[in-house]
Amino acid sequence: MASLNKLAIRGIRSFDDKQISVIEFFSPVTVIVGHNGSGKTTIIECLKYATTGDQPPNTRGGAFIHDPKMANEKEVKAQVKLRFHAANGARMLAVRNLSVTVKKTAGLTMKTLESILALADNDSGKGGKRGVISTKCAEMDAEIPQLLGVSKAVLENVIFCHQEDSYWPLAEPAALKKKFDDIFEATKYTKALDSIKALRKDRVAELKTEKERLDGLSREKSHADKLKARIVDLNQSIAAKEVEHDDTKKAYDAIVISNQKFNEYATHFREVYLRVENYNDNIAKIQLDLDESKMNLHEMPGTDEELEAKLKNSDGDAVRNRQKLAMQQSKADTTEGELIAARKQHTELAERQGTFKAEFEAQQERMADREVVIQRTSEKLKIKGFSSGLDSDKVLAFMSKLQELHKKQKATVENLQRESSNKSEEYTRKSAQLSSTLQAFKAQRASLQHQLSKHQSAITLSERQLEATHNLPSELNALNGDIEEKQNRLKKVQAEIAAAKYDERLDEKTASTKLLEERRDVLNSEFKSINMQSDARAKLQVYRNTAKAKTAEIKTTVSTANIGFRRLVGAEPHPDTMEREVDRVQVEKEHELAALEEEASSTNGVLHQAQSLLSSLKIQLKSKKEELKGLDKRLKTDLEADSLEEALVEAGNEVDVRKNLASIDAGSSKVYDALLKIGKQKKVCTACNRHMDEHELVVFEKSLKDQMKKSSPESLASIREELQEWQAELTKLQNLRPVLIARDRLKDIEVPELEAKIKEQDAKIPSASAAAELVRLCSIFHPIPSAR
Numbered sequence: 001m002a003s004l005n006k007l008a009i010r011g012i013r014s015f016d017d018k019q020i021s022v023i024e025f026f027s028p029v030t031v032i033v034g035h036n037g038s039g040k041t042t043i044i045e046c047l048k049y050a051t052t053g054d055q056p057p058n059t060r061g062g063a064f065i066h067d068p069k070m071a072n073e074k075e076v077k078a079q080v081k082l083r084f085h086a087a088n089g090a091r092m093l094a095v096r097n098l099s100v101t102v103k104k105t106a107g108l109t110m111k112t113l114e115s116i117l118a119l120a121d122n123d124s125g126k127g128g129k130r131g132v133i134s135t136k137c138a139e140m141d142a143e144i145p146q147l148l149g150v151s152k153a154v155l156e157n158v159i160f161c162h163q164e165d166s167y168w169p170l171a172e173p174a175a176l177k178k179k180f181d182d183i184f185e186a187t188k189y190t191k192a193l194d195s196i197k198a199l200r201k202d203r204v205a206e207l208k209t210e211k212e213r214l215d216g217l218s219r220e221k222s223h224a225d226k227l228k229a230r231i232v233d234l235n236q237s238i239a240a241k242e243v244e245h246d247d248t249k250k251a252y253d254a255i256v257i258s259n260q261k262f263n264e265y266a267t268h269f270r271e272v273y274l275r276v277e278n279y280n281d282n283i284a285k286i287q288l289d290l291d292e293s294k295m296n297l298h299e300m301p302g303t304d305e306e307l308e309a310k311l312k313n314s315d316g317d318a319v320r321n322r323q324k325l326a327m328q329q330s331k332a333d334t335t336e337g338e339l340i341a342a343r344k345q346h347t348e349l350a351e352r353q354g355t356f357k358a359e360f361e362a363q364q365e366r367m368a369d370r371e372v373v374i375q376r377t378s379e380k381l382k383i384k385g386f387s388s389g390l391d392s393d394k395v396l397a398f399m400s401k402l403q404e405l406h407k408k409q410k411a412t413v414e415n416l417q418r419e420s421s422n423k424s425e426e427y428t429r430k431s432a433q434l435s436s437t438l439q440a441f442k443a444q445r446a447s448l449q450h451q452l453s454k455h456q457s458a459i460t461l462s463e464r465q466l467e468a469t470h471n472l473p474s475e476l477n478a479l480n481g482d483i484e485e486k487q488n489r490l491k492k493v494q495a496e497i498a499a500a501k502y503d504e505r506l507d508e509k510t511a512s513t514k515l516l517e518e519r520r521d522v523l524n525s526e527f528k529s530i531n532m533q534s535d536a537r538a539k540l541q542v543y544r545n546t547a548k549a550k551t552a553e554i555k556t557t558v559s560t561a562n563i564g565f566r567r568l569v570g571a572e573p574h575p576d577t578m579e580r581e582v583d584r585v586q587v588e589k590e591h592e593l594a595a596l597e598e599e600a601s602s603t604n605g606v607l608h609q610a611q612s613l614l615s616s617l618k619i620q621l622k623s624k625k626e627e628l629k630g631l632d633k634r635l636k637t638d639l640e641a642d643s644l645e646e647a648l649v650e651a652g653n654e655v656d657v658r659k660n661l662a663s664i665d666a667g668s669s670k671v672y673d674a675l676l677k678i679g680k681q682k683k684v685c686t687a688c689n690r691h692m693d694e695h696e697l698v699v700f701e702k703s704l705k706d707q708m709k710k711s712s713p714e715s716l717a718s719i720r721e722e723l724q725e726w727q728a729e730l731t732k733l734q735n736l737r738p739v740l741i742a743r744d745r746l747k748d749i750e751v752p753e754l755e756a757k758i759k760e761q762d763a764k765i766p767s768a769s770a771a772a773e774l775v776r777l778c779s780i781f782h783p784i785p786s787a788r
C-alpha cells in the first residue's frame, strides 16, 4: 500500500523561499493543526501539486508561489519535494520547481522549472541519475498516481480536494456524474465503449465491403458458371452445326445434282420453246396462207370423191397438228413449271450461298481473332516468329510450342509449389522456433524483472533497516556488504542480460522473420502469376481446340469451294493467290455477263425489230392484198374482155362507128333513094360513076337500102343511144386503166415484194429468237464466282 513519507516546501504561499520546511507523515495518521492562515491548506495544496501537478484554483499568474514583494525579491524560486512509498513498495521521490518573476509592469510571470521523479535511493540522493524515471511534468503527472495506486481523479477530488472544490458532491448532475466517472474510472470504460462502437462501425463497414466483395465474387462465379454453361452450349451448338453442315452439304450436293438436271431441263425446255415458237410461226403462216387461200379460193380440179378424200386427209392432218400442238403446249407448260421450280431452287441456292458466305466471313473474323490472340500470346510469352503471316502450319507450330511451354511451365509451377510448400513449412517451423525462443526470452525477462524487483524490495528493506539501525554500524556494514553483493549480483545479471544480447538477437530474428515473410509474399505473388498463366494456358487450350475445329470446318468448306474454284478458274487453288484469282475470274465473268446482257438486249432489240417489221409487213401485205382483191373485183366487174386494151379499142371503134352513123342526117336517105332510083334505071352508081351489072346492082340496092334504113330517124335515135352507151363504156374502160395499172403493180411488184420480205423476216426471226433466248439463258445461268 502506498504511503506518504515526507514533504518539503520552499517558497509556496506563506512558506518562505529561503528555507525548506519539512513535514513528515506518520502511520497510521498525521494530524495537522494550526491557526487560521498558518498554512494548513497550503500543505494539502502542495501535496496535490506534488502528486498531480495541479495548482489550486484561482492561482494563475503565480499566486501559488510566495509573493516576491513579501520576500522583497524580484524573483522567487519555489520547490515542493515529496517522498513517498509507491504501491509496489518502492521508495519514490518527486520534486517540482517553480519560479515567479516580477514584471516591469508590476505583474508576475510564473515559470515551471525542472521536475524529477526518481527512485529515492542513495545515489539519487547524491545527485546521480540512476533512478530517475522521468523529468517531464506530463509524464510525472501520469506516473505518480499510478505509483500511488490511486487515480488522479481520486487524488484531486477525494484525497487532496481543495476546500474551495469540496462542494462538488452538491454540484449539478452532469458535473457530478463527470466527477464520479472520473473517480471510478468509468471514463476509460466509456472511452472503451466508444472505441468498441467505433471499431464495431469500422468492422461493420469492413463487413459491408467484404459482403460486397463476396457478392461481386459470387456474381463473377455465377458469370463464370454461365460462361462454362455457354461454352458447353457452344460446343453442343458447334457439334449441331457440324451435323447441320453435313446435312447442308448433302443437301447442297443434291441441289447441285438437281441443278444439273435443271440445266438439262432448261436446255430441253429451250429446244421445246424454240420448237413451239417455230410451230406458232408455222401456225401463223398456215393461218395466213389459209386466209389467203380463203381469199383466193379457186375450184380444185378433180372429182368430188377425190376432193372429199383430200378434205378428209387435210382434216386429219389438221387434227393431228392440233393434237401435236396441244401436246407441245402442255410440254411447254410443264417445262415452264419446271423452269419456275428451278428458278425458285436457284434463289434458295443463292440464299444458301449467301449464308455460307456469311459463315465464311465469320470464320475469317474468328481466324483473324485467333491470329491476334496468337500474336498477343506470342508477344506475352516472348515466342518469336509468330508476329505475322500465320498460316495453318505456323498455327500448328505455335500450338506445339505452346504445349511445350505449357509442359515447362507446369513443371516449373510444380517445382515452385513444392519449393513454396517446403519454404512455407520451413518458415512455419522457424516461426514456431522463434516464437518459442521469444516466449522463453520473455519468460526469462519476466523472471529477471521479478528478481530485479525482489532485489529492489530487498534493497528498500535494507535501506529501512539501515535507517532503523543507525546505531548498528556492524549490521550496517553487513547489510552494506549484502547490498553490495546483491548489487553485484544485479550488475552480473544485467551484464548477463547485456551479454546475451537478447534484444539484438530478437531484432535479428524479427528481421529474419520479416525477410522470410517478404520471401513468402514474393513466392505467393509468383504462385498467383503462375496460376494466372495456367488459367491463360487453359483458355488458350480451349481457343486451340476451337481453332482446330474451325480449321477442320474451313478445310471442308475450302475443299467444297475448291471444286467450284477449279471449275471457274481452271487451275488448282492456292491460298495466297486464290482470292485474287477468284476476284479476277469474277471481274471477267461480270464483264462476260455484262457483254451477254448487252448482247441479249441488242438481240432482243433485233428480234423485236424483226418481229415488228414482220408484223408491219404482214399488215401491209394484208392491206395490199385486200386492195388487190378490191381492184380485181372491180376489174372483173367492169371489164368483160380479157384485155383492157382490146376492150378499149373495140369500144373506141364502136364509138367511132356510132359517131359516123350518127353524123348521117335525115336528108341522106333521100340521096340514097335518088341514087337507088338512078342506079336501077341506069345501072350506074352516080356517086362514083361506075357501071353495075345485075348482081352488083342487087348488092348496090341492098347496101343503099341498109343505108337508108340506118339513116332513118328511129335508126338514128337508136344509134345515138348506142353511141352514148359506147362512150360511157369507153370512159369506164379508160377509168379502169389506172385501176389495172395499180392492180398489176400490186400483183406483180408490191405483193411479191412484201411476201419476199416477210419470207425473209420469217427466216430471220427463229434464229434471232433462238439467239435472244440463248443469250438470256446464258445470262441467267452465267456463273459469277465470289472471292468469299
Ligand SMILES: Nc1ncnc2c1ncn2[C@@H]1O[C@H](COP(=O)(O)OP(=O)(O)OP(=O)(O)O)[C@@H](O)[C@H]1O
Residues within 6 Å of the ligand: 013, 014, 015, 034, 035, 036, 037, 038, 039, 040, 041, 042, 043, 063, 064, 065, 066, 067, 070
Ligand atoms: N502569495 C502569498 N505570499 C505570501 N503569503 C501568502 C500568499 N498567499 C497566501 N498567503 C498567506 O498564506 C496564508 C494562508 O494560509 P492558509 O490558507 O494555508 O492557512 P490556514 O491555516 O489553512 O488557514 P485557515 O485555517 O483559515 O484555513 C495566509 O496567511 C496568507 O496571507
